[in-house]
Amino acid sequence: MAGIYLHIPFCDTKCIYCDFYSITNHSKKAEFLNSIKKEIQFYSKQLADRKFNSIFFGGGTPSLLSYEEFTGIFDELYNCYDISADCEITIEANPGTLDKDKLDIFKKLPINRMSFGVQSFIDEELKFLTRIHTAEQAKSSINAAKAAGFDNVNLDVIFALPGQTMDSWKYNLDEAINLDTKHISAYSLIFEKGTMLYSMRDKGQVQNADIELEQEMYEYTMQTLANAGYKQYEISNYAKPGYECRHNLKYWTLEEYIAFGPSASSYIGNQRWTNIKNIGRYIELIDSGKPAHDFIETIDKETSVTEHIMLGLRSVGVNFEEFRRRHNIDFETAYSSPIETLITSGYAVKDAQSISLTRKGYAVCDEIVATLF
Missing domain, CATH: 1.10.10.920 (Arc Repressor Mutant, subunit A)
Incomplete structure (x- = not known):
């Protein structure tokens, strides 16, 4: 079965390491929501013979959307596509954008998997990464999600930060394990071209972690998470048995997926395309009845x-x-x-x-x- 990805580009702040398309100006949100519904409709006839068993809201910060805004998108998806009864439906969330009340409201939606962009449980590291939450807020949000009834929870953490020690990474990993989520994604920091972090390195303000230290951190991560009952099923992803991310597995096993929103990438048949990385141009193209492709290619x-x-x-x-x-x-x-x-x-x-x-x-x-x- 195929998957559906929706890119919600709005953020409160732009993190220094992030190279995903995101914007802090929310003035076009209403227009965007109208356009993404039109894009959902646009591909419905082409994909009428597909069944979908995963939906993933990424960003950006999808958790900034309201219950009513999510409901509008879900109504369009279920009206236009054949979605399985056991569909895995993930929303990426910033711990600083969720509280108990909002989580209780989200539980009324079809969402059944939460993915928290924690990145670190050390406040100094979070400040360096320009995250808007604290370590305590991250732990509180994850515990609140579980209390609200979200059993399938992922958290993201990053290692090999400039100045990070082996001891501080061990502390981060211990804190992640103690939260007992079903899934942990542990990534090494990448200096992506075009990000503020990349520019800071060019100016000599920061430097990459020592390669041997990074390797030691990765090996420690694999062993420690295995000992804690997490199975590694991709370079950076670890899950309790049966909780592998169904949607992300589609990317790695070459299953089909359709994606909506600016910068979103699709893979259908032997074609792959990526939407334009500009919300104004995206809205303009979709509203004129055209696809919002930045490029399209046929895979030989x-x-x-x-x-x-x-x-x-x-x-x-x-x-x-x-x-x-x-x-x-x-x-x-x-x-x-x-x-x-x-x-x-x-x-x-x-x-x-x-x-x-x-x-x-x-x-x-x-x-x-x-x-x-």
């Missing part, structure tokens, strides 16, 4: 094969039968030499059905794909 066989290997290895592995079905290629025969190298080096394990990376392999996944495939 070579690209499809490469992406299948790369995305498979960084997540749940490459299933041989699925690879043959998609590409008419026997993976074990075509890649016998890289497979042997990965296994003898301890980077991967293989059974009759698939090959997947070990923790050692996850740590050098990008290098593996670049050099062996």
Whole structure:
């Protein structure tokens, strides 16, 4: 089954590390909400034969929307698409934008999964990252979400911050585990071009964490979360059994997804497209009855094969039968030499059905794909 992504670009502040399309000016929110409903309608006939079992509200800060605003979007989605009864419906949330009253209201919506952008449980680190919440607010929001009846909760944390020590990262991870959420996403900090953080590094105001320290933090993360009962199913994602994010798995297993909103990317059939990263232009195009594409591409066989290997290895592995079905290629025969190298080096394990990376392999996944495939 396919997935649905909706990009809600509004934020209270722009974090220094974030390269996702977001805006702090909310003056076009009403126009945007009208346009995203029109875009939902626009693709409904094309996708009438698809069934959807995941919906993901990302951003931006989707939790800034009101109950009424969410209801309008949900009404359009359920009117236009065949959505499964057990659909996983995720909303990304900033801990600083939610309280008990709002969570109780959100529980009346179809939302059944909350994803909190915590990033750190140390206030000094949160200030550096320009997050609007405190560590206590983050813990309070997550506990309030669970008390409101949201059983499926994720939290995001970031390691390898400038000046971060191994001890401070251990503290962050302990705090995350103590909250007993079903899912934890732990990312290393990336200096994305175009962000304030990237500019700060160029000016010599900050520098990357030591590469050996970053590697130590990652290895500690994998081991510690495994010991706490979290299964790693992608380079940066860990879940209690049965709580893997269904929507994100679609990206990594090359399932189809349709996406709405500025900067949102879709993958349907053998085509992929990304919407324009400008809310005014997005509204203008959608309101004129046109798609809001920034670019569209047709995925050829070579690209499809490469992406299948790369995305498979960084997540749940490459299933041989699925690879043959998609590409008419026997993976074990075509890649016998890289497979042997990965296994003898301890980077991967293989059974009759698939090959997947070990923790050692996850740590050098990008290098593996670049050099062996």
